[in-house]
Amino acid sequence: MQISPTIFKAYDIRGIVPSTLNAAVALGLGRAFGTAARAQGQTVVAVGRDGRLSGPELSAALVQGLVESGVEVIDIGLCTTPMLYFAAATLCQSGIQITGSHNPKDYNGFKMVLAGRAIYGEDIQQLRRTMEAESWQLAPGGSVRQADVLPAYVQRIVGDVKLARPMKIVVDCGNGVAGASAPGIFRALGCEVVELFSEVDGNFPNHHPDPSKPENLRDLIAALQDSGAELGLAFDGDGDRLGIVTKDGQNIFPDRQMMLFAQDVLSRVPGGTILFDVKCTQRLAPAIQAAGGQPLMYKTGHSLIKARMKEVDSPLGGEMSGHIFFKERWYGFDDGTYAGCRLLEILSRSSDPSAVLNALPTSHSTPELNVQCAEGEPHQLTAALQTLAGEAFAAPAQISTIDGLRVDWPDGFGLIRASNTTPVLVLRFEGHTEEALRRIEAQMCALLERVKPGAQVGSAAH
Secondary structure (H helix, E strand, C coil): CCCCHHHECCCCEEEECCCCCCHHHHHHHHHHHHHHHHHCCCCEEEEEECCCCCHHHHHHHHHHHHHHCCCEEEEEEECCHHHHHHHHHHCCCCEEEECCCCCCCCEEEEEEEECCEECCCHHHHHHHHHHHHCCCCCCCCCEEEECCCHHHHHHHHHCCCCCCCCCEEEEECCCCHHHHCHHHHHHHCCCEEEEECCCCCCCCCCCCCCCCCHHHHHHHHHHHHHHCCCEEEEECCCCCCEEEEECCCCEECHHHHHHHHHHHHHCCCCCCEEEEECCCCCCHHHHHHHCCCEEEEECCCHHHHHHHHHHHCCCEEECCCCCEEECCCCCCCECHHHHHHHHHHHHCCCCCHHHHHHCCCCCEECCCEEEECCCCHHHHHHHHHHHHHHHHCCCCCEEECCCCEEEEECCEEEEEEECCCCCEEEEEEEECCHHHHHHHHHHHHHHHHHHCCCCCEEECCC
16 A cells, blocks of 8 residues: 555654545554554454544544454543553553644554554564555454443552642643543542643644643643642643643653652662663753662663663653653553652652752753754764764763763763654753853754754754
């Protein structure tokens, strides 16, 4: 079949409906994934979808393709991506979530779990080849049944997480699918919840559901001031990422959240290896060591982090993008709602949660910056930067090339890496002081100028 190869990303499939992604693509994917699943002895696949307008049509086609390949489908309907992961951890071992994550509203896509692991890279390209060649194997015996995983999911969380006292919080779901489940779960834990934009609406009429962008937190910050609540939580469109805002309007970025989570987890798993990605603050590794843990920096990408966590038996991992992965007391997948619950469990022991959060170590940093490139160019540029780095940066600079180029100085770091989802370079700079930040940014951008003269650095889009 004819398909646009650009929809097959590093960790998922994502495209614009209907120009590059439509029911025919979903049908073909169902057939290809069903074939791959059966080849690994998997006979049951769970399917869920977020609140995007194209979800029902794509879901119907995907389910049809899976059934045609001889698979038993458990259709769990409208749900967060973590609820699909939960189904693939408790009801079966494989699943597909239909979600456009935090992309604009005309996007949609597929996040996939096969035989207990989030698939990425070559596995996704193999599905593409099967679809292009139509080399799937159809078989009789397929079926579909409906299931509602929300009651079991709520019970699993409420049975595990205990608040020391009731808390009053504001929850902004941005009209994403978390609105159908998260406020109820926080109430079940004993919270008083002020809701913003809980109605699931794929038009996203209020603001975009992406808490990593400060402009999407304005309503939450305003509601915190008006309501007398202690804390604000915000979710992305499919509920696998969490934003946290203090009552005085401070955005607690995920790398700082990780300091708090690591301290808590390491109190029960002393010496544990805590994973984080190359975008995270330089302040995180020392905080992990101080709490008795082993810090391990790794490549950005939710599927890559999950795979590495399994390899090193890590109890906790996190990404600057807001994906937090708890293995201790949970299943190891990223879940914004569950991370929010664990946060409240920790903070409920304090009379002033915002003070606890604001006291976490911090630095001067840029937001994520992007340099627009041609398709395929970013990885060539990062390879060139890696080659030049040794002569460009002398001691005490420490050079890491696990994902692009990260250079750490005693007073800050710079990062230039290739995005795995769009043809851009991703840049981030941090300094212990404003002066250190400016120096590091100037040095890294001077190196970038050598490999891409005239590079235009701008703020990150989606």
